[in-house]
Amino acid sequence: MRNAMAIYRKEVSAYFRSPMAYIFLVFFALFNGYFFSNTFFLFGQSDMRALFNITPMILLIFVPAVTMGLIAREKSSGTYELMTTLPIKNSELVMGKYLSAITLVLAGLGFTLVHFVTLLLVGSHIDYGGVLCGYLGLALVGAFYAAIGTFTSSLTDNQVVSFILAAVVVLVFYLFDKLLIFVPVALAGAVQFMAVDYHLSNLARGVVDSRNLVYFGSLIWLFLSLTVRVIDMRKWR
Amino acid sequence: MIRVENLKKYYGDFQALKGIDFEIDDGEIVGFLGANGAGKSTTLKVMTGYLAPSAGNVFMDDLNIQAHSLAIRQQIGYLPEMNPLYGEMRVYDYLEFTSQIRGMSPEAFKTALDRVVDQCGLREVIHLPISACSKGYKQRIGISAAILHDPRVLIFDEPVSGLDPNQIVEIRNLIRELGQHKMLIISSHILQEIEATVDRIVIIDHGEIVANGTSRELMSGFQGRTQLTLDVKYADEASIAGLARNIDEIEVADAQAVDGRSVLSIEYTREVDPREAIFEYAKNSGWAILEMTQHQVHLEDVFRGLTGEGGGHA
Numbered sequence: 001m002r003n004a005m006a007i008y009r010k011e012v013s014a015y016f017r018s019p020m021a022y023i024f025l026v027f028f029a030l031f032n033g034y035f036f037s038n039t040f041f042l043f044g045q046s047d048m049r050a051l052f053n054i055t056p057m058i059l060l061i062f063v064p065a066v067t068m069g070l071i072a073r074e075k076s077s078g079t080y081e082l083m084t085t086l087p088i089k090n091s092e093l094v095m096g097k098y099l100s101a102i103t104l105v106l107a108g109l110g111f112t113l114v115h116f117v118t119l120l121l122v123g124s125h126i127d128y129g130g131v132l133c134g135y136l137g138l139a140l141v142g143a144f145y146a147a148i149g150t151f152t153s154s155l156t157d158n159q160v161v162s163f164i165l166a167a168v169v170v171l172v173f174y175l176f177d178k179l180l181i182f183v184p185v186a187l188a189g190a191v192q193f194m195a196v197d198y199h200l201s202n203l204a205r206g207v208v209d210s211r212n213l214v215y216f217g218s219l220i221w222l223f224l225s226l227t228v229r230v231i232d233m234r235k236w237r
Numbered sequence: 238m239i240r241v242e243n244l245k246k247y248y249g250d251f252q253a254l255k256g257i258d259f260e261i262d263d264g265e266i267v268g269f270l271g272a273n274g275a276g277k278s279t280t281l282k283v284m285t286g287y288l289a290p291s292a293g294n295v296f297m298d299d300l301n302i303q304a305h306s307l308a309i310r311q312q313i314g315y316l317p318e319m320n321p322l323y324g325e326m327r328v329y330d331y332l333e334f335t336s337q338i339r340g341m342s343p344e345a346f347k348t349a350l351d352r353v354v355d356q357c358g359l360r361e362v363i364h365l366p367i368s369a370c371s372k373g374y375k376q377r378i379g380i381s382a383a384i385l386h387d388p389r390v391l392i393f394d395e396p397v398s399g400l401d402p403n404q405i406v407e408i409r410n411l412i413r414e415l416g417q418h419k420m421l422i423i424s425s426h427i428l429q430e431i432e433a434t435v436d437r438i439v440i441i442d443h444g445e446i447v448a449n450g451t452s453r454e455l456m457s458g459f460q461g462r463t464q465l466t467l468d469v470k471y472a473d474e475a476s477i478a479g480l481a482r483n484i485d486e487i488e489v490a491d492a493q494a495v496d497g498r499s500v501l502s503i504e505y506t507r508e509v510d511p512r513e514a515i516f517e518y519a520k521n522s523g524w525a526i527l528e529m530t531q532h533q534v535h536l537e538d539v540f541r542g543l544t545g546e547g548g549g550h551a
Contacts, residue, residue, distance in 0.1 A: 006337035010326070017325050078321030085285040086338045087311040235289035237248065 003088045007096025011070070012103055021104055024066060028108040031058050036115050051115055052134040052204040056141050056196065059105070060174060063142060064166035066104050067149025068159045070097045071231070075157035080234075090231045094224055098150045105142035109135065130206035137203030140216040141196055145170050147223035154230040173219075238262050239284070239390065239420065243293035246279050246444075253279045255444040256293065263389070266416035268435035269424035272544060276444040277424040278318055281394050284422075285315045297390070311339070314383030318394040318424075320376055324368030328359060328378055331367060332385060339386040346385075353381040357411060373404035377411070384415060391415060393423045397430055409434055432536050442544040455539045464490075465512065467501040468528035469519060476522040477501065484514045498527065507534065 015021040035054040074080040083093060119126060145166075152165035177195035180188050192198050199212040239261045246254040254276050261267050269277040282288040284295050286306040295302040297309045323331055332353070336346035354360050357377040362370050367378060376396065383391060396412060397405045412434055415421060425431050431438055432452055440448040440455075448455050477499060481489045486509045491502035505511055512531065519526050 002340070003338055006334060010323075010330075010334050013330070014323070014325055078317065078319055079323060080321075081282075081287055081317045082315075082321050085287050085310060085313075085315050085317070086335075087307050087340075088338055089307070235287070237288075 001092070001095075003092040004096040004099070007088070007093055008099045008103075011097055011100030015100065015104055020066075021107075024062060024104060025108055025111060028058065028062055029111040029114075032112050033115070036112070048115060048119060048131055048134055049204065051112060052138065052200070055109075055112065055138050056174065056200060059138075059142055059145055060170050061167065062108065063101075063105060063145035064149045064152075064163045064170060067101045067146055067153055067166060068163040069153065070101060070150055071153040071227075072156050072159045072162040076159070080157075084231065084234065090228045093231065094150065094154075094227045098146060098224060098227075101146040101150065102143050105146055106139060109138055109142065127206060130204075133206045133208055134204045136208070137200045137212075140203070140213075141200055144173075144196065144216050144220055144223075147220040147227075148173075151223040151227045151230070154227045238298060239422075240296040241280070241284070241293070242296070244280065244283060244290050244295065245292040246276075246283060246288065247291045253444050254283075254290075257441070257444075257446055259439055259446060259449060261420055261422060263420050264418075265437060266413075266421040266423070266435045267437045267439060268431035269422065269439050269441060270428060270431045270540065271424075271426065271441035273426055275426075275441045275544075277426075277441050278394055279444075280441065281315075281392055281422070281424055285313055285392060286310050311386075312389045314386070314388035314391045316379045316383045316391075316393040316396055318398070320379040322367050322375055322378060325366060327366055328363050328370070331378065332382060335382045335385050341386060349385050349387065353385055356384070356414070357381040358407075373400055373407065376400060376404070376408055380408070380411060380415075388419070390420045391422070393421070395425055396423055397425070397427070405430070428537055428540055438536075440540060440543055447543045448539070452536050456534050456536060462504045463507050463534065464532045465503040465505070465515070466528065466530045466532070467503055467515065467519075467526070468498055469501070469524040469526050470498050472499040472501075472519075472522065472524045476524070479522075480515070480518055483518055484511050487511050487515070 032051060032055055035058075036048075036051045039050040071080070074083055084090075116131060119131075148169045149162070149166040152169065153159075153162040155165065156162050173194065173196045175195075177192050177198050180192060183191045193215070199215045202209050202212050241257055241259050244254050244257040245252065257276070257280060269280065271277045279288065283290050284302065286302050286309065289303065295309075297312060300308055302309050326334070329350075332350060333346060336349065341349065354363060357380055359374070359377055359381055362374050362378075367375065370378065380393070380396070383393070393412065397408050400408060409430070412421065412423065416434070416436075421435075423431070423434060437451055438448070438455060439446055477489065477492050480501070480503075481487055487503050487505045489501055490504050493500050503515070512529065515529070516526070
């Protein structure tokens with residue numbers, strides 16, 4: 001874990017040394033702010049459903065942008081060889097990079113707390129548990145997308161390719177339950193269970209079901225494990 | 238000691254290494270010499286654990302790279318080809334990051350930092366972003382990161398590639414200094430670089446070791462021919478033609494008339510020394526010898542003979 005934390009610190013400071021993190025955070029806050037405030041005052045309800053509905057869609061683009069360079073940039077600049085010949089396990093390398101991406105995503109979500117403050121100021125009968133669960137859901141979605149982005153970043157040395165691959169995979173998971181009408185009835189349950197929205201909507205309603213947590217946890221584990229395997233496979237090219 | 242046994246590596250159908258064997262003892266400076274694509278970097282990449290061998294193995298003492306990669310990597314300081322660095326990091330931050338990955342305590346890092354900053358001359362740039370440093374400094378930064386944890390083995394892949402002549406001398410001196418205390422393996426396609434720096438040379442060609450020894454051993458074992466230039470006056474065509482007939486072991490490769498003189502290019506095998514016989518023949522034929530120069534065999538000749546390559550950059 002010590003090595004993972006060293007990688008993590010390096011990656012986080014690299015994010016904030018470049019304009020990348022600032023651009024991400026500003027645009028993330030602007031997009032969320034626009035879409036949240038658009039409907040919040042229109043419907044006059046004391047909840048943050050609008051944010052919890054729109055943020056997963058914004059994350060579809062923003063998380064792949066955050067993760068696209070995690071490993072692909074190392075490959076294109078040649079530092080991949082440096083990193084993989086240091087005495088560090090591939091799992092530590094992946095974990096350090098993954099946690100740094102999550103940190104940026106969580107920082108982005110942190111900016112949206114300003115909307116919660118707005119809610120506190122103008123709303124009444126606020127469902128604090130629902131808000132907390134909603135944020136938990138967004139954090140899990142961000143973490144899941146970041147795992148996918150970390151994986152696609154390990155597949156290529158081209159950041160644009162990494163971004164597109166991540167966006168496509170993330171979109172597939174996002175669209176699963178939108179495509180149920182095209183799926184045979186026998187498979188509908190399984191396909192719906194694979195959908196991000198299905199699990200997020202439970203959390204956004206304030207329901208924490210262990211199945212939702214298992215879904216996110218197992219898929220994050222799967223994509224991070226695949227990333228470790230891909231890095232290990234470089235030896236056998 | 239590092240022992241490489243029957244190392245083979247395929248990239249798809251292409252066989253980059255065809256069964257390489259060698260040993261390197263502690264304290265030795267060994268140079269890998271070969272043309273671009275000969276297999277030098279692939280060998281080093283396998284030794285550092287970056288690539289897995291298709292067959293064979295690399296041992297450091299009793300540990301092998303496949304089963305004990307982390308333990309071996311801990312004992313190696315590696316400077317990859319092209320010296321990749323994190324340009325956005327400051328030099329200090331990069332070395333601190335390296336120390337953390339190497340498991341060094343903050344106190345050990347401070348001590349090591351003082352050592353490598355002095356050794357590599359980094360004091361001027363220690364707080365600069367790496368991207369702002371010159372190529373020579375970047376090379377020193379790469380080397381300082383490789384030696385920070387005081388490793389037992391140093392592996393430098395093309396350490397002077399792309400540097401200007403002054404920087405080459407600086408890095409060469411640094412490498413020599415490091416080699417006094419470490420097992421040091423460097424690879425280069427620049428023959429003069431290897432010749433100037435190492436104790437022992439391993440020549441790799443098309444994925445095979447074609448020579449392994451000190452430069453003196455390689456040159457003494459070279460089966461090429463020695464050349465001698467003979468510049469004489471008063472030599473007529475008949476006596477020149479008689480030279481090779483009278484001295485069996487020589488061959489007159491070329492004879493040119495220059496300003497009333499004759500300049501002969503004579504070749505013979507390395508096992509013989511016909512200079513005394515040539516002198517006697519010249520004296521008996523009434524020639525006046527103006528110059529007789531036997532050309533020494535250079536490592537370049539050995540390299541050319543073994544690999545079919547030419548030029549200063551082998």
